[in-house]
Amino acid sequence: MIRFIAKVSLQLLQCMYLTVVLLLCFSLIITSPVLAANYSGDLLKQTPTEVTVSLGNAANELKFEPNHLEFVAGKRYTLRLVNPSAQKHYFTAKDFADNIWTQKVEAGKVEVKGAIHELELKPGAEAEWVFVALKPGKYSLRCPIPGHAEAGMTGDIAINSGQ
Structure with a gap:
């Protein structure tokens, strides 16, 4: 029992x-x-905060203007990329892209959704990257076309804590 x-x-x-x-x-x-x-x-x-970055300039200087970008975690942004130069450039920031949530990238009549790591802008092109910054940190930015980064087409991106 x-x-x-x-x-x-x-x-x-x-x-x-x-x-x-x-x-x-x-x-x-x-x-x-x-x-x-x-x-x-x-x-x-949230109404996105707009930030504009020029990839090169009309004088064909190899640089990002501005080359230092700051975002706040938890905030929504529209990163407006323009290429006023006569040659193509890339906005490459893979680690940054891995630490944001991309809502969309819009270029002309095309809207791209999903993970984005790099954007190529041909001469005169414009694109808008709508995202929410997620993970605080410092990330590198560069144009990987041979000679461009070496000539100064680099930068950094910071995502700061939202507190």
Whole structure:
């Protein structure tokens, strides 16, 4: 009889443990998407701060103007990229791109969504990169066309803490 009671008690404890674990998992499954949806919805309601960067200039100087960019984590931005020079340039900042959430990149009548790591702008081209800065840190920017970075077409991007 004592064995029977001990066995039933153990099974009852196991069922209670399993129930608690399932309830915790279920509550995480239910609340996480809701919180994420609320968070992203709030972000998309933010009016983006516009920042313009020139890739080169009309004098064909190989530089980003400005070459130091600062963003705040949790804020939405429109990065307007323009290429007024007579040659193509790249805006390459992979580590930066890995630490933001890209809403879209718009160029002409084309809108691109998803992960973006590099943009090529042909002479006279313009593009808008709409994103939310996520992870604070310092990231490098460069144009990987041979000779461009060496001539000074480099920069840095900082994402500062939103606190």
